[in-house]
Amino acid sequence: MAVEEGRRKFFGFALGGFAALGGIISLGAMKRSWDPLPSVQAAGFLTVDLSPINEGELRTVQWRGLPVFILKKTGDMSKNEKRDVVVEDASYIVVIGLCTHLGCIPNWVSSKQQFQCACHGGVFNADGLVVTAPPPRPLDIPPFKIDGSTLVLGEEGPEYQKLTAKV
Ligand code: FES
Numbered sequence: 001m002a003v004e005e006g007r008r009k010f011f012g013f014a015l016g017g018f019a020a021l022g023g024i025i026s027l028g029a030m031k032r033s034w035d036p037l038p039s040v041q042a043a044g045f046l047t048v049d050l051s052p053i054n055e056g057e058l059r060t061v062q063w064r065g066l067p068v069f070i071l072k073k074t075g076d077m078s079k080n081e082k083r084d085v086v087v088e089d090a091s092y093i094v095v096i097g098l099c100t101h102l103g104c105i106p107n108w109v110s111s112k113q114q115f116q117c118a119c120h121g122g123v124f125n126a127d128g129l130v131v132t133a134p135p136p137r138p139l140d141i142p143p144f145k146i147d148g149s150t151l152v153l154g155e156e157g158p159e160y161q162k163l164t165a166k167v
Pocket residue numbers: 099100101102103104117118119120121122133134135
């Protein structure tokens with residue numbers, strides 16, 4: 001009688017163990033299917049849905065190990081057709097978040113609408129243009145394209161080519 005009960009417990013634990021193992025293997029398979037394909041990761045593309053970003057909000061995303069600032073301009077900020085990325089009537093500034101002097105990460109000071117670099121006092125306006133030296137040039141614009149309301153970093157679209165075209 002006791003032997004029979006022991007067997008039942010053993011088979012119960014064994015069955016539970018197999019079920020748990022199956023669950024873990026299934027979770028691993030699901031995670032692999034959710035992850036971006038290796039070819040996509042290798043290509044270095046990053047997609048960012050712009051629609052949830054509020055006016056005046058700065059988002060920072062990581063692309064190829066670099067910070068990229070995405071600022072949605074407010075209605076009272078001046079337009080700049082050489083720097084603005086216009087998507088569905090909204091204007092965005094999309095720049096690599098590294099100071100063009102020696103590569104520090106500037107802070108966005110919303111009250112002054114400036115990117116301020118603490119390293120050597122460089123200041124950029126909201127468009128990423130130099131206000132105070134020593135930065136030698138504006139914040140760089142990363143290659144991007146617009147697909148609906150999605151920003152695709154890592155691919156040169158017509159909007160990027162227009163902003164970076166030399167006159
Ligand atoms: S690194 Fe920004 S001002 Fe020098």
